Amino acid sequence: MSFIDIRNLKKSFGPTTVVHDFSMAIEKGEFISFLGPSGCGKTTILRMIAGFETASGGEIRLAGADVTHLPPARRNVGMVFQAYALFPNMTVAENIAFGLKVAQKPQAEIKARVEEMLALIKLPQLADRYPYQMSGGQQQRVALARALAVRPQVLLLDEPLSALDAKIRVSLREDIRNLQRELGITTVFVTHDQEEALSISDRIVVMNEGRADQMGRPFEIYNYPQTRFVASFVGTLNLLKATVVDPSAGRLEIEGQGVIAEHGAEAHARGATCTVALRPEAVTIGEPGPGRNALSGLIEEVAFLGAIVRVRVRVGTAAISLDLFNDPTSPPPERGTAVTIAFDRDDLLVLKD
Structure with missing residues (x-):
């Protein structure tokens, strides 16, 4: 049985449904990222797992137990918010200790756990500082330590890096991934940043209008997008119109020129128009x-x-971008030059509309 089992989960606000029949099985110790634009339902699913939103339908099981209608305090999950949510009148040590005090743990245990968490986030020297005396990256580390201090079964992260600058984001996301691996804790991470999701996830769920367009490993999501939305949202991509000439043989035409796609053409009728995708680095x-x-x-x-x-080639009415490595001994081609571009049959992806 999966560690987190989500079945036919729904959420509506009045007449508006924001999550449609979402189902997913998450294994113990996995790092799962929900990726998508604002309003796609990713944070709503996270908040339903945490218990901060009530599901309109479906079921959430954690370690075999049905937690669908349990309050957050009875789910044993740790939550890290985008806005840190640290108590401004408490020191770093007091913030980390807060959940342990609520749980009425012995003082000696609280002290030892706070010291352990401070060492884990590499901020032992800041125990007596207040949040306003710290940088955004340091505050987010403290928020992470506070969530982990109570030894949750699941760690939930709601766009925790979006308020930070680019360099700190990269450093902190690596720290989060290293901590997650060290602790072996099951983690669900919400982000709209494709690079974040691709770099740290075991699996990615690409959300679109309350539905999962695709679930898979980063390699699969990037190289083999199944829908036009996933293809356009994850990475830079050439999207082209093609005409199906021979579905069984994968023969297509792009701007009147014949090409072959290894997979996907068989799902379309002869003479149909379909959308194909091509990564710039494949050309x-x-x-x-x-x-x-x-x-x-x-x-x-x-x-x-x-x-x-980056070179853009005009093929009829279509424009195809491709990426070349900078070679100081070989200047890039000139505008207006007639060229032939080439790519593998496997790299031409026929998308499901």
């Missing part, structure tokens, strides 16, 4: 090798981005 300039697709076009734009040179 190269030059004649194709055996078994590769090729399209002819004109270089429309060249953008120097440091380590990467």
